[in-house]
Amino acid sequence: xxxxxxxxxxxxxxxxxxxxxxxxxxxxxxxxxxxxxxxxxxxxxxxxxxxxxxxxxxxxxxxxxxxxxxxxxxxxxxxxxxxxxxxxxxxxxxxxxxxx
Amino acid sequence: xxxxxxxxxxxxxxxxxxxxxxxxxxxxxxxxxxxxxxxxxxxxxxxxxxxxxxxxxxxxxxxxxxxxxxxxxxxxxxxxxxxxxxxxxxxxxxxxxxxxxxxxxxxxxxxxxxxxxxxxxxxxxxxxxxx
Amino acid sequence: xxxxxxxxxxxxxxxxxxxxxxxxxxxxxxxxxxxxxxxxxxxxxxxxxxxxxxxxxxxxxxxxxxxxxxxxxxxxxxxxxxxxxxxxxxxxxxxxxxxxxxxxxxxxxxxxxxxxxxx
Numbered sequence: 001x002x003x004x005x006x007x008x009x010x011x012x013x014x015x016x017x018x019x020x021x022x023x024x025x026x027x028x029x030x031x032x033x034x035x036x037x038x039x040x041x042x043x044x045x046x047x048x049x050x051x052x053x054x055x056x057x058x059x060x061x062x063x064x065x066x067x068x069x070x071x072x073x074x075x076x077x078x079x080x081x082x083x084x085x086x087x088x089x090x091x092x093x094x095x096x097x098x099x100x
Numbered sequence: 101x102x103x104x105x106x107x108x109x110x111x112x113x114x115x116x117x118x119x120x121x122x123x124x125x126x127x128x129x130x131x132x133x134x135x136x137x138x139x140x141x142x143x144x145x146x147x148x149x150x151x152x153x154x155x156x157x158x159x160x161x162x163x164x165x166x167x168x169x170x171x172x173x174x175x176x177x178x179x180x181x182x183x184x185x186x187x188x189x190x191x192x193x194x195x196x197x198x199x200x201x202x203x204x205x206x207x208x209x210x211x212x213x214x215x216x217x218x219x220x221x222x223x224x225x226x227x228x229x230x231x
Numbered sequence: 232x233x234x235x236x237x238x239x240x241x242x243x244x245x246x247x248x249x250x251x252x253x254x255x256x257x258x259x260x261x262x263x264x265x266x267x268x269x270x271x272x273x274x275x276x277x278x279x280x281x282x283x284x285x286x287x288x289x290x291x292x293x294x295x296x297x298x299x300x301x302x303x304x305x306x307x308x309x310x311x312x313x314x315x316x317x318x319x320x321x322x323x324x325x326x327x328x329x330x331x332x333x334x335x336x337x338x339x340x341x342x343x344x345x346x347x348x349x350x
Contacts, residue, residue: 021219032246083257091232097228098347110340140332227339
């Protein structure tokens with residue numbers, strides 16, 4: 001299944017809850033304020049590096065760009081997708097849990 | 101109000117629906133309005149599960165008294181779910197324990213699941229609705 | 232793939248409706264079918280034809296209207312959520328319809344995937 005997370009990890013616990021519950025091997029998409037979790041050199045970078053090994057982690061490019069985050073600031077192992085890629089993830093990975 | 105005629109046939113289709121409650125009551129309206137959705141789902145004869153996790157566990161805490169804040173106490177409505185054949189109510193253990201709650205603190209009987217067990221159950225669903 | 236979409240926030244306080252709109256547009260572009268968009272919670276405000284964004288802002292009410300008309304998508308405003316927020320028939324922009332919560336459940340049954348956008 002696909003888990004989608006739109007909350008900043010610095011303000012809300014949505015990503016923590018997602019990582020606690022989501023079975024390993026699933027797909028996670030970070031979008032809206034969730035994209036801040038995908039950046040290098042933050043207090044959650046190590047958590048996301050580990051997550052990128054256990055899950056397929058994606059981040060929405062348009063939301064990164066809107067927030068001034070260059071693609072080279074994205075943690076290695078996290079794949080940048082556009083809205084079409086978001087649609088593909090929904091199609092490929094099945095039911096969607098939205099961690100609002 | 102226009103009643104739309106469904107343009108697709110859903111007769112006889114039973115899907116696994118999970119409602120995921122992660123928000124506390126009263127501070128925002130999410131808990132109340134998702135509960136209305138759960139009640140409506142019962143009319144469609146689907147396989148419905150309701151999950152309380154994160155601050156959602158506070159929705160079913162006993163002893164709520166909202167008289168002094170001028171809003172309706174909707175916690176008794178959870179007890180009505182059984183009458184609608186919505187009987188699969190789950191609480192995530194980690195969320196419950198983190199908030200100092202135990203299974204006796206809830207207004208309805210629930211099954212307590214670990215995060216891992218809940219993840220497995222979520223993985224089996226067809227439709228997951230969150231609010 | 233047949234998609235159902237649930238929008239839980241209005242056009243201004245949160246990004247949810249923008250994300251939902253861009254997701255729906257991308258899905259249509261890829262040849263998928265969006266059966267129904269269900270507007271719930273403050274999402275009912277996406278249907279308000281009296282909304283007047285500033286001239287340099289996108290008009291999400293109009294964008295949803297146009298997407299709905301162009302691609303035959305049902306844009307459903309929840310009657311219960313709408314009533315308590317004053318979102319009645321006379322305020323509806325083109326293409327939106329007021330109906331019951333059952334339409335959300337039905338979308339979940341009929342669609343291959345239901346995707347929820349909110350806060």
